[in-house]
Amino acid sequence: xxxxxxxxxxxxxxxxxxxxxxxxxxxxxxxxxxxxxxxxxxxxxxxxxxxxxxxxxxxxxxxxxxxxxxxxxxxxxxxxxxxxxxxxxxxxxxxxxxxxxxxxxxxxxxxxxxxxxxxxxxxxxxxxxxxxxxxxxxxxxxxxxxxxxxxxxxxxxxxxxxxxxxxxxxxxxxxxxxxxxxxxxxxxxxxxxxxxxxxxxxxxxxxxxxxxxxxxxxxxxxxxxxxxxxxxxxxxxxxxxxxxxxxxxxxxxxxxxxxxxxxxxxxxxxxxxx
Ligand code: C2E
Ligand code: MG
Ligand code: MG
Ligand code: MG
Numbered sequence: 001x002x003x004x005x006x007x008x009x010x011x012x013x014x015x016x017x018x019x020x021x022x023x024x025x026x027x028x029x030x031x032x033x034x035x036x037x038x039x040x041x042x043x044x045x046x047x048x049x050x051x052x053x054x055x056x057x058x059x060x061x062x063x064x065x066x067x068x069x070x071x072x073x074x075x076x077x078x079x080x081x082x083x084x085x086x087x088x089x090x091x092x093x094x095x096x097x098x099x100x101x102x103x104x105x106x107x108x109x110x111x112x113x114x115x116x117x118x119x120x121x122x123x124x125x126x127x128x129x130x131x132x133x134x135x136x137x138x139x140x141x142x143x144x145x146x147x148x149x150x151x152x153x154x155x156x157x158x159x160x161x162x163x164x165x166x167x168x169x170x171x172x173x174x175x176x177x178x179x180x181x182x183x184x185x186x187x188x189x190x191x192x193x194x195x196x197x198x199x200x201x202x203x204x205x206x207x208x209x210x211x212x213x214x215x216x217x218x219x220x221x222x223x224x225x226x227x228x229x230x231x232x233x234x235x236x237x238x239x240x241x242x243x244x245x246x247x248x249x250x251x252x253x254x255x256x257x258x259x260x261x262x263x264x265x266x267x268x269x270x271x272x273x274x
Contacts, residue, residue, distance in 0.1 A: 023055070030060070034048045048140070049105060106167060114141055142173075168190065171191050
């Protein structure tokens with residue numbers, strides 16, 4: 001039987017599933033929010049919600065330690081829905097406290113969930129409960145799971161019809177990269193951080209040509225994994241619209257966002273840094 005390392009323990013998938021299911025029901029999941037910044041102005045555009053599991057006695061487990069197990073079953077839909085509900089509620093709260101401002105909230109939705117009929121209701125419910133403007137919700141999907149799936153594509157169109165923005169995550173890491181750009185109803189492309197390599201002329205050229213390709217489809221981009229100033233320079237040069245990465249802001253608690261990003265700061269702070 002498959003086993004997964006998580007925390008300090010090894011567990012069989014079924015035990016891990018039981019534990020995750022308990023976590024969803026008992027509010028052991030927590031969110032961190034990572035800022036997304038305008039490259040041109042340095043202003044804060046919004047956040048990506050990233051889930052962690054606050055496992056009693058084990059500390060915060062990163063998604064890599066439980067999302068793959070959850071994706072083995074419909075449990076991932078429960079996690080994603082919990083994240084959708086909490087992230088939209090948080091975004092609506094920030095907008096009403098610090099607004100009016102247009103602050104986007106990006107949420108990762110697993111391929112399995114995008115493939116399920118319930119995704120439409122799950123997103124609609126989150127929007128209704130939170131009152132968040134649908135245009136401020138960004139649903140991030142990864143390309144691998146979408147290849148050739150008719151229901152998934154129909155569901156994406158339905159989310160689009162509801163006014164939600166759709167973002168293709170980790171672009172460049174999966175299969176059939178360029179084909180997806182014309183086939184899917186997309187609003188944003190997130191370039192995977194493995195492409196933001198400024199070490200050699202060749203790697204910079206590779207990044208440039210990826211940007212040119214995406215731009216040919218008329219899609220704005222977010223570059224992931226900005227860790228250094230020279231990476232930010234390359235984004236400026238190539239005209240990539242938005243950026244996310246440890247150099248611009250780590251995934252933060254809601255309280256940290258309140259204190260450091262939203263209180264008395266009219267725009268983001270990155271322009272002070274670069
Ligand atoms: P992702 O959606 O591509 O999220 C970005 C990941 O890159 C996050 O890792 C973030 O902390 C990390 N990151 C951001 N900036 C930098 C940087 O400058 N350098 C480096 N090295 N890493 C950076 P995290 O939070 O561990 O999440 C990993 C993945 O787990 C996410 O990748 C996403 O695919 C998945 N995930 C996270 N939250 C959820 C969720 O609520 N639902 C689902 N289905 N998947 C989720
Ligand atoms: Mg993402
Ligand atoms: Mg990503
Ligand atoms: Mg990812």
